[in-house]
Amino acid sequence: MDNVKMGQFILELRKAHQMTQKDLAEKLNVTDKSVSKWERGLSCPDISLLTPLSDIFGVSVSDLLNGCRSSVEEASAEADVNNILQYAGESAKSKMKLIQDIGTVAFSILIFLGIITCAIVDVAISGTFTWSLIPISACVFGWLVLVPIIRYGIRGIRTSLILLSVLVIPFLLVLSSLIDASELLMPIGVWVSLISIIYLWIVFALFKIFRTRTFIAATISLMLTIPCTMAINFTLSRIVATPLFDVWSAISFAIVIALAAILIFIDFATRRNGKM
16 A cells, blocks of 8 residues: 555545545544645545545545556455455554554653653762662663563564673673672672573563463463572572572462463363364
8 A cells, every 4th residue: 555646646536526625624524734644645544534535535445545546346345345454454553653653752751861860860969970870770771671672562572582681791780880789789680680581581482382372371481480480599598598488489389370270271261162
């Protein structure tokens, strides 16, 4: 679908019917600015406006989407349906991309404002950069890791995981240099980060493998939190002598097992209903 071609066709039809942009906008309950954007190919009409537009100009929906009058009339209904479906898909993608762009800009602005606020308050109080470097470095790290997901959605998860895997150790080194009592930060942080990143990559792989059975992927991911937690607890017990297993661990594992059982039941019920 060519937005410019469609816009030019709408422009030609409007002029042929001796209508102004405002006249057409009033008939469709939109603004004349929207009509102007259509005609310049900067945007396209909402799918709900295709039928009213075709009725106003006396053309088919396919003609509007193709940007020209069809020379062959047969099978026009089927062509309309196919074109509408294609248009709906492209329109949805366009709206999602706009939402992702807005989300990326909004998130970046919030991070920037957070950095500026911390810097101003720190300099105003101490006259130099002291504690503010910690939240500033955390903001930069968070922005780098999360922006791919916000900008590209599911397609950005792999990039975010790669960035997380590559940047987490440098981030911990930066924190270690900024925090006075940092003798435990690197030993704990490196091992906990390593275990967590391995877990996240396994979860990512599971949802790739079981892409048609997301409940099974979620079940296995939930159950893997138990050995992951135990590995982290073991690391902490070796470094700071914390208990390997306590009451809260038992409660957490029981909740995880219960949730996993529910997901298995949902998967079974879904597959069973799909076969009926």
